[in-house]
Amino acid sequence: xxxxxxxxxxxxxxxxxxxxxxxxxxxxxxxxxxxxxxxxxxxxxxxxxxxxxxxxxxxxxxxxxxxxxxxxxxxxxxxxxxxxxxxxxxxxxxxxxxxxxxxxxxxxxxxxxxxxxxxxxxxxxxxxxxxxxxxxxxxxxxxxxxxxxxxxxxxxxxxxxxxxxxxxxxxxxxxxxxxxxxxxxxxxxxxxx
Amino acid sequence: xxxxxxxxxxxxxxxxxxxxxxxxxxxxxxxxxxxxxxxxxxxxxxxxxxxxxxxxxxxxxxxxxxxxxxxxxxxxxxxxxxxxxxxxxxxxxxxxxxxxxxxxxxxxxxxxxxxxxxxxxxxxxxxxxxxxxxxxxxxxxxxxxxxxxxxxxxxxxxxxxxxxxxxxxxxxxxxxxxxxxxxxxxxxxxxxx
Numbered sequence: 001x002x003x004x005x006x007x008x009x010x011x012x013x014x015x016x017x018x019x020x021x022x023x024x025x026x027x028x029x030x031x032x033x034x035x036x037x038x039x040x041x042x043x044x045x046x047x048x049x050x051x052x053x054x055x056x057x058x059x060x061x062x063x064x065x066x067x068x069x070x071x072x073x074x075x076x077x078x079x080x081x082x083x084x085x086x087x088x089x090x091x092x093x094x095x096x097x098x099x100x101x102x103x104x105x106x107x108x109x110x111x112x113x114x115x116x117x118x119x120x121x122x123x124x125x126x127x128x129x130x131x132x133x134x135x136x137x138x139x140x141x142x143x144x145x146x147x148x149x150x151x152x153x154x155x156x157x158x159x160x161x162x163x164x165x166x167x168x169x170x171x172x173x174x175x176x177x178x179x180x181x182x183x184x185x186x187x188x189x190x191x192x193x
Numbered sequence: 194x195x196x197x198x199x200x201x202x203x204x205x206x207x208x209x210x211x212x213x214x215x216x217x218x219x220x221x222x223x224x225x226x227x228x229x230x231x232x233x234x235x236x237x238x239x240x241x242x243x244x245x246x247x248x249x250x251x252x253x254x255x256x257x258x259x260x261x262x263x264x265x266x267x268x269x270x271x272x273x274x275x276x277x278x279x280x281x282x283x284x285x286x287x288x289x290x291x292x293x294x295x296x297x298x299x300x301x302x303x304x305x306x307x308x309x310x311x312x313x314x315x316x317x318x319x320x321x322x323x324x325x326x327x328x329x330x331x332x333x334x335x336x337x338x339x340x341x342x343x344x345x346x347x348x349x350x351x352x353x354x355x356x357x358x359x360x361x362x363x364x365x366x367x368x369x370x371x372x373x374x375x376x377x378x379x380x381x382x383x384x385x386x
C-alpha cells in the first residue's frame with residue numbers, strides 16, 4: 001500500500017513528465033506545474049525542492065521504466081526474433097501516442113545537451129544501457145549467423161539507437177510514422193545478412 | 194555594402210542563434226539576448242518584434258545556410274563520391290565545434306515538436322529538402338550500381354537523415370564522436386552493395 005504522500009508524489013511526477021515532454025523543461029514554469037497538478041506551491045516544494053529536482057526524479061523514473069520496456073520487448077525464441085520484437089514494440093508505442101511526446105531522453109538531451117547538469121549524466125547512462133542491451137543481442141545473433149558480422153556489434157547497436165532517436169524526432173515533428181518507419185526499415189536491412 | 198541597420202540585424206541573428214542552440218529557445222530570456230548583444234531593449238525590438246520573430250528569422254537563415262552546405266558537400270565525380278564527401282563533411286563540421294550546439298533543426302524540433310508553431314513548418318521543410326537532395330543522389334548511385342537497390346531511394350535517404358540526427362544528438366550529449374561515427378559507419382554499410 002502506498003501512503004497519501006507517495007500517491008501525491010507519483011501524481012506530480014506523472015503530470016510534470018507529461019508537461020515537460022510536451023512543452024520542454026525550460027519553457028515549463030512552476031505555475032504550469034501548479035495549474036496541472038492543482039497543488040499549492042508549499043505542497044509541490046514539500047515533495048520536490050526545485051524544478052531541477054523534479055526533472056531529475058522524472059528522468060530517473062523514465063529510465064527505470066524504459067529499461068523495463070527494453071527487457072520486456074527484447075523477448076523471443078531467437079536473438080533475431082528478439083530484435084524484431086523490440087523494433088515493432090518501438091513503432092507500436094509511438095503510434096499509440098500519435099507521435100506526441102517523442103522520446104523524453106532525446107528531447108531532454110537536446111534541450112540540456114550543452115549545460116553542465118545531472119540530467120546529461122542520467123541520459124547518457126540510459127543511452128549506454130540501451131546500446132549495451134542491443135549489443136548483447138546483436139552479438140548473439142551474429143554468433144548464430146542471423147545478423148551480418150561485417151561490423152562490430154557495438155557499432156551496429158550505436159547506429160540502431162541513433163537511427164531510432166532521429167526517426168522518433170522527425171516522426172514527432174511531422175506527426176506521421178514515415179520517418180520512424182524509414183529508420184526501422186533501414187535498420188532491418190542493415191542487420192540482415 | 195550593408196547598412197548599419199543590416200549589420201546590427203545580422204549581429205543579433207548570429208549572437209541569438211548561438212544562445213538558442215546552447216541554452217534552448219524556451220530557456221533563453223530577452224535579458225540573455227540583451228546581455229549578449231549589448232543592445233537596449235528598444236533596439237532589439239526595432240529589428241525583431243518578439244522572441245518568436247527572432248527565432249523564426251534564425252531558423253530561416255539556418256535553413257538557407259544548411260541547404261548551401263548540403264549543395265557544397267554533395268560534390269564529387271560520381272554519386273557515390275558525392276555521398277561519401279557529404280558524410281565526411283558532416284563529421285568534420287561537428288568535430289570542429291567539439292560537438293557543441295549540435296543541429297539547430299533537431300534541437301528546435303525536439304523543443305517545439307508538439308506546439309503549433311511556424312517553427313515546426315520551417316524545420317519540417319528543411320528535413321524534407323535534405324532528404325530529397327540525398328534521395329536524388331542515392332537514386333543516381335543506385336542506377337549506376339554504386340548503392341544497393343533493395344530499398345527505395347527515399348527510404349534510404351530517410352534512414353540516413355534519421356541516423357545522422359540521432360548520432361549528432363548523442364555525440365553532443367557525450368561530447369565525443371563515437372555516436373556520430375557509429376551512425377555514419379552503419380550508413381556506409383547499409384548503402385554499399
